[in-house]
Amino acid sequence: MGRERTPHIGLFxxxxxxxxxxxxxxxxxxxxxxxxxxGTTTDPVKKSFEITGFGPxxxxxxxxxxxEGELGKKRIQKTINAIKLVDLAILVITDNTWGExxxxxxxxxxxxxxxxxxxxxxxxxxxxxxxxxxxxxxVGSSDVLPxxxxxxxxxxxxxxxxxxxxxxxxxTPSLVGDLIKYGDIVLLITPIxxxxxxxxxxxxxxxxIRDILDNDAICIVLKERxxxxxxxxxxxxxxxxxxxxxxxLKADASIPKDIPLTSFSxxxxxxxxxxxxxxxxxxxxxxxxDGDRVLxxxxxxxxxxxxxxxxxxxxxxxxxxxxxxxDFDVVAGLDKIExxxxxxxxxxxxxxxxxxxxxxxxxxxxxxxxxIAITNYGMAIAYVQGIYSRAIKPFVNGSxxxxxxxx
Numbered sequence: 304m305g306r307e308r309t310p311h312i313g314l315f316x317x318x319x320x321x322x323x324x325x326x327x328x329x330x331x332x333x334x335x336x337x338x339x340x341x342g343t344t345t346d347p348v349k350k351s352f353e354i355t356g357f358g359p360x361x362x363x364x365x366x367x368x369x370x371e372g373e374l375g376k377k378r379i380q381k382t383i384n385a386i387k388l389v390d391l392a393i394l395v396i397t398d399n400t401w402g403e404x405x406x407x408x409x410x411x412x413x414x415x416x417x418x419x420x421x422x423x424x425x426x427x428x429x430x431x432x433x434x435x436x437x438x439x440x441x442v443g444s445s446d447v448l449p450x451x452x453x454x455x456x457x458x459x460x461x462x463x464x465x466x467x468x469x470x471x472x473x474x475t476p477s478l479v480g481d482l483i484k485y486g487d488i489v490l491l492i493t494p495i496x497x498x499x500x501x502x503x504x505x506x507x508x509x510x511x512i513r514d515i516l517d518n519d520a521i522c523i524v525l526k527e528r529x530x531x532x533x534x535x536x537x538x539x540x541x542x543x544x545x546x547x548x549x550x551x552l553k554a555d556a557s558i559p560k561d562i563p564l565t566s567f568s569x570x571x572x573x574x575x576x577x578x579x580x581x582x583x584x585x586x587x588x589x590x591x592x593d594g595d596r597v598l599x600x601x602x603x604x605x606x607x608x609x610x611x612x613x614x615x616x617x618x619x620x621x622x623x624x625x626x627x628x629x630d631f632d633v634v635a636g637l638d639k640i641e642x643x644x645x646x647x648x649x650x651x652x653x654x655x656x657x658x659x660x661x662x663x664x665x666x667x668x669x670x671x672x673x674x675i676a677i678t679n680y681g682m683a684i685a686y687v688q689g690i691y692s693r694a695i696k697p698f699v700n701g702s703x704x705x706x707x708x709x710x
Contacts (some may be wrong), residue, residue, distance in 0.1 A: 309351070310472040311361045311659060312464065313385050315408050316395035318367025321424040324452040325395060326362050329354050329460065347385040357461050363389060368404045386411050387665040388637070390472035391464060392419035396447075399423070399435040409442050415665060420448065420463045427451040471660065478514040478574050479543065482563070482697055487520040487542035492554050494527050494547050506656045507567040511545060530557040543697070545570060548681040549612060555690045563697045568681025571654030573698045577667055580677055582695070585686050587649060587676035588621060593628045595648035597621070600666060601635040602658045613653060617683060624687035637662065644669045650677045 314322040330352045348364045365385050366378040386392065392412050396405060412419045421439055423431040431449040439447045448459055483489060493508050504512075508524075515522040523541070525533055527550045533539075534557070541562055546554035548566040558564045572581055591597070599613045618631040632647075634640050637658070650670045655663040670677050678686075685694035 309359050309361050309659075310391065310468060311363060311389045311661075312391045312393060312468070313347075313363040313365060313389035314393045314395055315365055315368060315382065315386075317369040317397075317400075317404060320367070320395045320397045321452055322395050323364055325393070325422065325424065325450070325460070326350060326364055328452050328455070328457050329362070331355065347381055347388075354461060354464070357464060368408060383411060384639075386415050386417055388659075388662055389417060390659065390661050391468040392417050393460075393464075394419055394421045395424050396421060396439075397423065397425045398429045399432045401435070401439055406442070418467050418469065420460075420467050422448045422450050422460065424450050424452065426455075427453055476574065477518060478511055478570055479520075479545075480514070480518050483515070483518055483520045483542055485519045488539060489515045489520055489522050490530075490541040490544040490558075491515075491522060491524045492527050492530060492544065492546040492550065493524055494550050507571055507654055508547075510656065511567060511570065527553050527557070530554070534559075548684045549616065551685055551688050551690055551694065555693065560693075565694050565697050566681040566685070568654040568679060569685070569694055569698070570681075571656055572679040572682060575655055575660040575663060576652065576679055577664060577671070577677065578698065580667075580671060581679050581682055582699075584649070584676035585678040585682045585691065588625065588678070588683065588686055591621075591625050591627050591629060591648055594630070595627065596630045596632065596642075596646050598640070598642075598647045598650045599631060599633045600650060600652045601633065602637070602653050602655045602663065602666070613651075613680065617651065617680060620684065620687050637666065640669075644673045644675060647675055650675055651680060651683050652677060653680050 314325060316322055330350065347366070350362045350364065351359070352362070353359045363385050365382040368379060368382055370376070370378045386408075392408075394405060394408055394412075409419070423436070426449045428451075431447060436447040448463060450460065479489065489511075491508065491511060493504060512522050512524065520542075523533075523539075527546070530553075540559075544554065544558045544562055544564045546558075546564065546566050548568045551566060554564060572578055597618070599617065601613050614631075614633050618629070622629055632642065647670070650667070652663070652667060658666075667677055682691065682695065685691040
């Protein structure tokens with residue numbers, strides 16, 4: 304399923320505490336630049352590899368939290384921002400030193416609900432003091448791990464990672480496993496338009512195909528123009544149809560009403576998004592007023608087509624549906640949201656196929672704290688096109704039927 308399923312682990316601490324050296328030892332290869340000169344790592348750097356005894360990970364090597372000068376302040380801010388990206392933080396200390404920098408990091412770990420472990424590095428130079436270790440443990444960490452990068456055994460670190468990292472960071476739940484069973488036929492409707500990458504499918508489509516096969520079901524992939532003739536000629540009745548959100552209306556007209564229909568974006572919303580809050584936030588589209596500002600959150604950076612889904616189509620559909628004069632902002636990747644969150648009446652998040660669940664929830668956290676309505680690309684599209692009830696029905700159980708009452 305790619306990088307968005309891979310656990311992200313960040314190393315934090317002061318300059319020259321040996322963060323990069325620990326990465327090289329865990330990887331058993333020189334993948335991070337190591338120097339005796341403090342401040343060698345200037346920006347967060349991602350390294351993908353497999354930790355023997357644990358599995359594939361993405362380690363993020365960060366700049367020292369004690370960097371100096373105006374440029375140093377910017378590097379520190381990038382280090383702080385990296386906390387939002389990780390499923391587990393490793394705080395590297397030396398010389399039995401715990402000061403304002405370490406305490407500030409721990410407080411930020413806790414603010415982001417990020418579990419962490421503490422490693423006392425360079426014990427070949429200064430050993431770990433037991434009283435100091437006991438004091439560190441009081442801040443909420445497990446035991447402080449003594450280590451040195453020259454001949455230290457990484458097994459204790461790997462065990463601590465396995466013990467501390469949330470299971471959700473490395474388990475592989477299923478996109479469609481709760482919707483289909485062995486031998487079911489699933490129809491994927493995949494338009495090939497100007498936004499489709501040359502010679503390949505987009506990531507959500509690839510993820511769905513793999514997940515269907517993993518669940519021992521049958522996957523049929525076709526374009527929207529072939530749906531009607533396929534169903535007529537074959538007489539096949541799929542157990543589920545999944546479409547690109549942009550052609551919801553065409554798919555809704557083509558797929559018989561007794562066949563469950565949803566979209567790739569809504570599938571991802573249920574899989575890794577804040578689905579319950581999306582269900583609550585989507586109907587707030589009806590309450591938008593003239594002058595309201597809507598934030599479009601793309602979780603990747605991509606070439607912008609002339610009829611881009613997030614920048615052009617969804618704003619146009621919502622403006623047409625509401626009849627309101629609205630302002631739309633777009634923030635791509637995990638870039639900083641420049642405006643105060645309270646400026647927005649609604650936030651619309653993409654499916655998030657390129658980021659982890661933790662990163663997506665952190666991205667939406669400030670909006671939830673400010674009680675701002677949030678929804679998802681596919682759910683917003685289905686709502687304004689009048690097929691919301693059908694699109695979310697595969698994921699709404701009996702106790703949630705009230706979610707459909709207003710339609």
